[in-house]
Amino acid sequence: MVAKRLSLKRFKSDADGAAALEFALVAPILFFIFMAILEVSIMFFASANIDGAAIEAARRIRTGQAQSSGDATTDFYDTLCGLLSSSINCGNVFYDARTVATFTSVNLETTYDPDTGEPITYGFAAGGAEDIVVVRVMYYWDFATPLIGSYLDNTGTGKRLLASTVVFQNEPYE
Template sequence: MSASARIRDRITRFHRAREGAAAVEFALIAAPFFLLIFATLEVALFFLGSTIIENGVNEAARSIRTGQLQQSGQTVEDFRGAICERISSVADCSRIQLDVRTFDSFSSSSMTSPLNADGEIDDTNFTFDPGGGGDVVVVRVFYDWQLMAPGVVSGMTNMSGNKRLISATAVFRNEPFE
């Protein structure tokens, strides 16, 4: 058998051979497939955490709205504890920031972004003023959510250090409890 015939024979056998084709095909799609799975899980966990934090803030803010917090003499740490009871399944309570303000009307309750130019939460102007009966109150809670796979969902970061800010806000008029 001539050399050219042997080469043609080997090329023909190579084209007919199918052993390992599935492994090669899986290797080609495995990286994008797992990237998609991890991105989906990351986004799902973020939205789960965001929803739990929002619900926790709304439930805890009810104590301000009804005057229970003010009349019982509770402090900012008591209010923080009430929120933490509701969100501890998804959040580290030491990383939440509170801003509770009182306004004369809903139209005068304009707020600014809590992030500074470095992408960090700037809490220097945060306050805790739950107000009195009939006051308009804005309760804002901020949490810096650490992304588990930042390279996978790099478009989600809006803070430094591969973090995403979760902001939960409740705006209401206090009941006339005084």
């Protein structure tokens, strides 16, 4: 009986493996947080990359280089895709360019097709010299980390729409 009591006392005070058990309980949460931080960081990098590519591609419209190339749409698309990083599939990028009468008439609201859920684009009109042009570039970011999409989703589809808008007046290049 005394021997049995001693072995129970030893078992009760034995702490071998406690750290491993605690780590096993906390590890999934830590890995989820690390994955979420990494994915959000990559998403912000992609957003900044889209902004930079949109500005540079829109610059070709502003200076008249895209219009003088013969096909402004292809020139814009090639420039845009050449500047996007490998984390962005250029085939899934939505873009448009349209002219407006005044800066105050610019509408930056994005409307979505009710059937597909994709943003509605307005075609591609690079305009002429001194026209006011609105260029939009949009991309759906698919989340790989579970549950992150439900918190960072801005479209109702579990994806985040990364968008860049550039508004400018074309230079008097003609």
